[in-house]
Amino acid sequence: MAGERILLLGVNHKNTPLEVREKLALSSGYEEPLQALGKIEGLREYYLLSTCNRVEILVSANDDADVERELSRFLFGEAISPEQYKKYLYCYHNEEAIHHLFMVAASLDSMIVGEAQILGQLKEAYRWSAEQKCTGPILNKLMHKAFSVAKRVRSETRIGSSAVSISYAAIELARKIFGSLENKRVLLIGAGEMAELAAEHLVGNGAKDVVVANRTLERALDLAKRFNGHAVGLDELFEQLEQVDIIVSSTGAPGIILHKDDVKPLMRNRRNKPLFFIDIAVPRDLDPALNDLDNVYLYDIDDLNNVVELNKAERDKEAVKASRIVDEEALKFKDWLAGLAITPTIAALREKGNKVSMMELERTxxxxxxxxxxEQKSVEKMAAAIVSRLLHDPVVFLKSESCKDQSEMKVDFFRSIFDLEKKE
Amino acid sequence: MLSEINSLLFGSVLLVSFVASVLYLVFFFNQKEKLRRLARKILLGSGILQSLYIISRYFIAGHTPITSQHEAVTFFAWSVTWAYLSFHWRYSVKNFGTFISLLVLILLLIAASVSRAFHPLAPALQSLWLPVHASISVMAYGFLALAFCGGIMYLIQEWELKSKRLGFFFSRLPSLDALDQLNNHCLTTGFVLLTLGIITGSVWARQAWGAYWQWDPKETWSLITWFLYAAQIHQRLTAGWRGKRAAVMAIVGFCAVLFTLWGVTFLLGGVHSYGR
Structure with a gap:
């Protein structure tokens, strides 16, 4: 439709620090901000996305309305002055906006590229907008396209398949050893922050029981309470090793606290059930030779980092493939939009042709x-045929690929040649 | 006429199995789910064609077609295929099909390379025990072959995890736990069938030759194989043998199976040496 443009404004984790993102006026869910957006003049369709890493507004607006300033004021509220927010805000138009949206949906713009959460957040945000009737034909089509692009990226590349943080790498390894983490028991040796984080991930992925062994029982009790587990003293370590499956060690001990010869006899009582040791302490807590035991797997912090690096390299390769898919789809969507822009012009042209032929027929x-x-019918038919023959080539030209980049100019030019009524 | 259909059938078995293997291999690289489903359907088609081929040979020969080298190996491929297909209905082990389809193809190629002539059956062997003994034994081999493939996959995956070189196979192979369960399941099933095979064989031997057991090389080697598997299952039940040791034992056991099937026939002779 002539006189319309797509606009995407926002801030994200890349160029906006957390302190600024926190101040944005959109912490209260989607309902209120969407209503507030509705009051801005010149917006035809609008949609809003707010996650902890980004806030973005996508609108389709009238060409002549200066919605950009209004939107940024809406985004930043009174808290931040225009001079200040200028360096954070990005603002994309038309093709660039489409491309950016697709990049976000495909998780190529995420902090952890390839993470799967963003698509769900996008869908949720869209649901709010659609329910409040803020979206129309263009945004509906655009958002659904974004979802399908994300799906295509996910199925045609392996971008989401590898773990790129230490915790994820540990989970991935545990899955390859145990199949599923369901009902697996975790032992934390040392009650530091790293251990807590690792335990959180393991429990979040299905691990059942958390046992905390620490030098000071008090701290162990605190941490155990968080996971509904129980605490033991360090002297009970060997007993526990017979029961658990995954051990995360992170004590501040200066030397090795668990030797190969300590664990070897335990394996018999365990009936050789696999043990997965994760040593995130520096200096190391666990004897590297543990890894030589059958059914025992030991990864220290360097090993985990190597896995992460490997996955990152793999992921970057996949990201290139994914970007190509996004480029392709953004181009396709642009063509669709361009098609949308010329449809009314073609209709107007045909109408004018019909009018001329009717007029001449009435006279003749x-x-x-x-x-x-x-015979009268034949003459009418002939007049109509002349008009449609004559208009055929210009319409083909209008639809053609030539000067696609300046399709708006082309439409304007076309309208003035045929003296079609000015667009509203 | 029947023999023309027969050789046509074998040709199509080879072709279809080849296509299934290629598809499974491509799937192994690019991991497209659509391809896997297609490959599986084609492998199912190969299984059906193999069955038809065996039935057609049954009608031509007039007895269960397991008396020549060609027939025994074809039967073997058939049992691996169907053991896998039946197994798959209960569990799903990632990318197992690639390994199985390759094994089936190799067996069929071996079958294709030996003489396909029909052998008349000695009157002493014409008994209902032939199909019973032979098919139970061959089904046992089928399940033991699955355990063998699972064992190889286990060793690869375990090596990647231990050496911390998570490469090409790491993401493509299933978890160690899944492979160990596969090993357990297939060995148990295979072992029960193997035992039944030996028992039916000895009953038949009593009928045909008058003695339950006569230390014929094939019998001896079957017994050795049986002890290998029995030891492993015993160890799993008592000492909790699992993982790498179980995988290695599955491979060793299967080597004994292969030797029983071919080595004995070519190297040692005896009453079981059909189709030389």
Whole structure:
């Protein structure tokens, strides 16, 4: 539709520090901000996305309305002055906006590229907008396209398949050893922050029981309470090793606290059930030779980092493939939009042609008195045929690929040649 | 006429199995789910064609077609295929099909390379025990072959985890736990069938030759194989043997199976040496 443009404004984790993102006026869910957006003049359709890493507004607006300033004021509220927010805000138009949206949906713009959460957040945000009737034909189509692009990226590349943080790497390894983490028991040796984080991930992925062994029982009790587990003293370590499956060690001990020869006899009592040791302490807590035991797997912090690096390299390769898919789809969507822009022009042209032929027929037919109804029909048909033949080539030109980049100019030019009514 | 259909059938078995293997291999690289489903359907088609081929040979020969080298190996491929297909209905082990389809193809190629002539059956062997003994034994081999493939996959995956070189296979192979369960399941099933095979064989031997056991090389090697598997299952039940040791034992056991099937026939002879 002529006189319309797509605009995407926002801030994200890349160029906006957390302190600024926190101040944005959109912490209260979607309902209120969407209503507030509705009051801005010149917006036809609008949609809003707010996650902890980004806030973005996507609108389709009238060409002449200066919604950019209004929108940024809406985004930043009174808290931040325009001079200040200018360096944070990005603002994309038309093709760039489409491309950016697709990048976000495909998780190529995420802090952890390839993470799967963003698509759900996008869908949730869209649901709010759609429910409040803020979206129309263009945004509906655009958002659904974004979802399908994300799906295509996910199925055609392996971008989401590898773990790129230490915790994820540990989970991935545990899955390859145990199949599923369901009902697996975790032992934390040392009650530091790292251990807590690792335990959180393991429990979040299905691990059942958390046992905390620490030098000071008090701290162990605190941490155990968080996971509904129980605490033991360090002297009970060997007993526990017979029961658990995954051990995360992170004590501040200066030397090795668990030797190969300590664990070896335990394996018999465990009936050789696998043990997965994760040593995130520096200096290391666990004897590297543990890894030589059958059914025992030991990864220290360097090993985990290597896995992460490997996955990152793999992921970057996949990201290139994914970007290509996004480029391709953004181009396709642009073509669709361009098609949308010329449809009314073609209709107007045809209408004008019909009008001209009708006018001429009305003038000529009364003068031709001896025509039979059949002959009269033929003359009418001929007039219509001349018009449609004549208009055929210009319409083909309008639809053609040539000067696609300046399709708006082309439409304007076309309208002035045929003196079609000015667009509203 | 029947023999023309017969050789046509074998040709199509080879072709279809080849296509299934290629698809499974491509799937192994690019991991497209659509491809896997297609490959599986084609492997199912190969299984059906193999069955038809065996039935057609049954009608031509007039007895269960397991008396020549060609027939025994074809039967073997058939049992691996169907053991896998039946197994798959209960569990799903990632990318197992690639390994199985390759094994089936190799077996069929071996079958294709030996003489496909029909052998008349000695009157002493014409008994209902032939199909019973032979098919139970071959089904046992089928399940033991699955355990063998699972064992190889286990060793690869375990090596990647231990050496911390998580490469090409790491993401493509299933978890160690899944492979160990596969090993347990297939060995138990295979072992029960193997035991039944030996028992039915000895009953038949009593009928045909008058003695339950006569230390024929094939019998001896079957017994050795049986003890290998029995030891492993015993160890799993008592000492909790699992993982790498179980995988290695599955491979060793299967080597004994292969030797029983071919080595004995070519190297040692005896009453079981059909189709030389």
């Amino acid at each position: 037919l009364p003068r031709l008195k001896n025509l039979t109804p059949k």
